[in-house]
Amino acid sequence: MFVRYCPTVTAADQNTPPADDAPFRLTMSPGFEGWLSENDTSLAFALPPSKLVFVGRDLDNRIAVYERTFDKTMGLTADGTHRIYMGGRYQTWRFDDVPLTSEAADSGFDRCFAPRQVWVTGNINVHDVAIDPRGGPGNGVTLVATRFSCLARPSDEFGFEPIWQPPFVKSFRPGDRCHLNGLAMGSDGPAYVTAVGATDDLERWRTERRGGGIAVHVPTNEIVATGLSMPHSPRLHNGVLYLTHSGDGSLIRVDPQAGTWEEIGFAPGFLRGLAFVGKYAIVGSSMPREGDLYSGLPLDDRLAEANQRPRLGLFVFDLDTGAIAEWLFVEGAFREIFDVITLPGVRRPMAYGTVGRELADSVWIDSSTSAGASVGRP
Amino acid sequence: MRAIHTARLLDFEATNDDGFVEWLERTNQTIVISHSNKLLTFGRNSSGRLAIDQVLFDRVTGLCVGVDRSLCVASHHELWRMTDALAPGESSPTGADRWMMCRTARFVGGVKPADPIALADDVWFVSVALSAVCSLDDTFSAKVQWVPPFISEVRPEMRCRLTGLGARDGVPAVVTSASTSDVAGGWNEHRASGGVLIDLVTGEVLAAGLSMPHSPRWHAGAWWLVQAGTGEIGCIDDGRFVPVARIDGFARGLTISDGVAAVGGSGSRWDELVEGLPVGDRLRATGARPASGVFLFDLKSGSRIGELRLDGTAREVADVVVLADTRNVELSGPHGRSAQDWTTFPTDSVP
Numbered sequence: 247m248f249v250r251y252c253p254t255v256t257a258a259d260q261n262t263p264p265a266d267d268a269p270f271r272l273t274m275s276p277g278f279e280g281w282l283s284e285n286d287t288s289l290a291f292a293l294p295p296s297k298l299v300f301v302g303r304d305l306d307n308r309i310a311v312y313e314r315t316f317d318k319t320m321g322l323t324a325d326g327t328h329r330i331y332m333g334g335r336y337q338t339w340r341f342d343d344v345p346l347t348s349e350a351a352d353s354g355f356d357r358c359f360a361p362r363q364v365w366v367t368g369n370i371n372v373h374d375v376a377i378d379p380r381g382g383p384g385n386g387v388t389l390v391a392t393r394f395s396c397l398a399r400p401s402d403e404f405g406f407e408p409i410w411q412p413p414f415v416k417s418f419r420p421g422d423r424c425h426l427n428g429l430a431m432g433s434d435g436p437a438y439v440t441a442v443g444a445t446d447d448l449e450r451w452r453t454e455r456r457g458g459g460i461a462v463h464v465p466t467n468e469i470v471a472t473g474l475s476m477p478h479s480p481r482l483h484n485g486v487l488y489l490t491h492s493g494d495g496s497l498i499r500v501d502p503q504a505g506t507w508e509e510i511g512f513a514p515g516f517l518r519g520l521a522f523v524g525k526y527a528i529v530g531s532s533m534p535r536e537g538d539l540y541s542g543l544p545l546d547d548r549l550a551e552a553n554q555r556p557r558l559g560l561f562v563f564d565l566d567t568g569a570i571a572e573w574l575f576v577e578g579a580f581r582e583i584f585d586v587i588t589l590p591g592v593r594r595p596m597a598y599g600t601v602g603r604e605l606a607d608s609v610w611i612d613s614s615t616s617a618g619a620s621v622g623r624p
Numbered sequence: 625m626r627a628i629h630t631a632r633l634l635d636f637e638a639t640n641d642d643g644f645v646e647w648l649e650r651t652n653q654t655i656v657i658s659h660s661n662k663l664l665t666f667g668r669n670s671s672g673r674l675a676i677d678q679v680l681f682d683r684v685t686g687l688c689v690g691v692d693r694s695l696c697v698a699s700h701h702e703l704w705r706m707t708d709a710l711a712p713g714e715s716s717p718t719g720a721d722r723w724m725m726c727r728t729a730r731f732v733g734g735v736k737p738a739d740p741i742a743l744a745d746d747v748w749f750v751s752v753a754l755s756a757v758c759s760l761d762d763t764f765s766a767k768v769q770w771v772p773p774f775i776s777e778v779r780p781e782m783r784c785r786l787t788g789l790g791a792r793d794g795v796p797a798v799v800t801s802a803s804t805s806d807v808a809g810g811w812n813e814h815r816a817s818g819g820v821l822i823d824l825v826t827g828e829v830l831a832a833g834l835s836m837p838h839s840p841r842w843h844a845g846a847w848w849l850v851q852a853g854t855g856e857i858g859c860i861d862d863g864r865f866v867p868v869a870r871i872d873g874f875a876r877g878l879t880i881s882d883g884v885a886a887v888g889g890s891g892s893r894w895d896e897l898v899e900g901l902p903v904g905d906r907l908r909a910t911g912a913r914p915a916s917g918v919f920l921f922d923l924k925s926g927s928r929i930g931e932l933r934l935d936g937t938a939r940e941v942a943d944v945v946v947l948a949d950t951r952n953v954e955l956s957g958p959h960g961r962s963a964q965d966w967t968t969f970p971t972d973s974v975p
Binding site for chain 2: 365368370400
């Protein structure tokens with residue numbers, strides 16, 4: 247096991263004023279903009295409680311930030327680069343790309359996401375959101391319904407449809423019994439989940455935060471990793487299972503067959519939210535606060551040992567070396583990042599929100615629509 | 625003499641006669657209407673008295689009941705699907721026998737949807753802004769399915785003002801339009817008598833000379849509709865509008881059930897809604913009480929068998945539907961506590 251430390255944070259290379267008048271600003275590592283260009287990607291991250299933030303680059307390859315406000319921003323997932331799903335307080339949204347205005351296109355925007363559908367799930371405490379490539383109702387969208395300790399599908403008929411529970415949760419009933427929070431989707435559907443404890447009593451997982459965390463293989467119900475502190479964000483990348491060992495401030499690689507895991511690297515923060523581009527892992531980092539759910543964990547000791555304070559933002563790990571290659575910090579009133587996604591090939595994304603009249607007043611019509619179109623039969 | 629039951633709710637007052645509740649009781653139905661930015665339900669409580677529930681939406685422009693007993697709500701730029709949270713025999717916390725909850729919405733932007741028809745996997749509606757019949761689409765605000773023959777270009781300009789969409793045997797079949805204007809906002813010049821009923825398949829004008837026609841409904845082998853501008857309810861017979869009943873208000877929203885027409889009425893005497901329309905002239909000339917609310921007419925005799933009047937600041941009834949086999953409905957809206965605090969799941973899919 248080895249540990250890499252975050253590069254010393256110096257004066258920000260560039261401060262990008264965020265869109266609108268949001269109470270946060272971003273600072274980044276000197277190479278962050280170049281890294282975005284080299285990897286030809288943009289990023290989006292969920293900054294609870296209220297912001298969905300897009301990070302792209304303008305026509306001069308400088309960082310370009312776009313943010314929107316929602317009622318709680320939780321799990322994020324992209325279906326290709328034209329569709330996004332996001333979980334909220336009691337809603338889950340589907341965003342699709344919509345035609346760009348010519349002004350936006352001239353400014354270098356090359357993708358615009360607009361909310362096109364919402365499911366009212368009720369407050370089931372949605373954490374991760376992922377897409378089952380096999381499809382199904384709602385295009386295979388799968389939610390981690392933490393308040394019901396299950397995997398679920400959004401539904402046009404019900405608040406949600408439960409599809410799986412961990413083996414140690416013995417019956418289906420309301421309540422956060424194990425803090426099921428993360429979902430790694432595989433090519434054959436849900437593959438791995440993370441939970442804070444292998445517990446079945448209401449809120450009992452809170453006593454398991456320091457080392458009772460696990461990863462479970464969904465198809466076989468087998469526990470494939472144990473001894474973790476508040477694991478989150480399991481993801482399969484090139485066939486390898488990665489997850490954030492949040493309470494330890496580290497990114498880990500799991501060998502499910504052997505039931506072992508190894509640390510890839512450390513970063514100063516409660517790591518949660520994980521996405522990949524090439525040999526890089528992009529990890530979200532939140533700030534524990536004394537007495538909250540994210541404090542009193544091994545992370546506290548590692549931060550003290552490294553003489554570091556926790557950071558809110560994104561860390562980019564080089565998977566080959568475990569080193570932190572780049573970082574992007576969020577400064578302001580926020581303390582948490584829940585999830586991060588990549589949008590490969592998209593240079594500068596923008597989005598509509600649900601607040602205000604903008605979405606309500608926008609009309610996108612197919613310019614090829616001809617007047618006098620004859621009736622189609624439904 | 626009629627006994628009057630009055631319920632006061634936030635910003636309006638509902639007053640109904642016995643006939644209104646008697647019809648609901650006899651047919652075991654509940655009426656749901658859109659009232660400006662609310663859905664209102666009129667059912668009966670356990671002692672047979674009127675029971676009202678209400679829930680806030682964005683401005684509601686149309687309603688329909690799906691074949692699966694779901695409720696489709698066209699709400700400004702959203703199309704909501706509401707489903708019943710109760711299993712047969714269950715009751716809601718307030719004792720209703722149906723509990724309609726918002727489950728999902730599609731965002732259609734500024735196309736201004738109205739008079740939706742919920743199909744198996746789609747919703748068709750008139751886009752008032754585009755002057756076209758549309759369905760749901762993922763890429764564009766809506767998929768244009770049909771454009772009136774007199775509209776030369778699909779633009780969000782509210783040219784002719786499509787007002788209603790009628791289905792026959794579950795298939796969208798006709799539209800009502802306030803005019804045949806092809807210029808932006810042009811419908812406004814033709815409110816008094818420029819309205820038409822058009823066959824979607826042939827493009828044929830089935831009736832002309834109508835005043836703000838709305839809510840075309842197929843019943844007993846004929847197209848029935850309301851002329852909002854005259855307040856008349858009637859059917860089309862060989863291109864002619866045959867009035868059967870009339871209200872002293874802007875008639876919009878029509879459901880025919882059990883031989884009875886449930887009609888929505890809107891507007892006050894000096895409302896711009898009725899300005900320049902025959903019904904507005906009549907209201908001012910006669911001093912008649914403006915008909916705002918829901919009115920029930922026996923279609924055979926034309927006689928009014930019941931009414932529920934709504935007084936208050938909100939006066940626009942956009943649509944009226946009935947839910948069959950329902951004593952009373954509780955509503956949970958798209959936002960607020962009930963949307964957060966309640967959820968439903970199928971017990972048979974529980975792992």
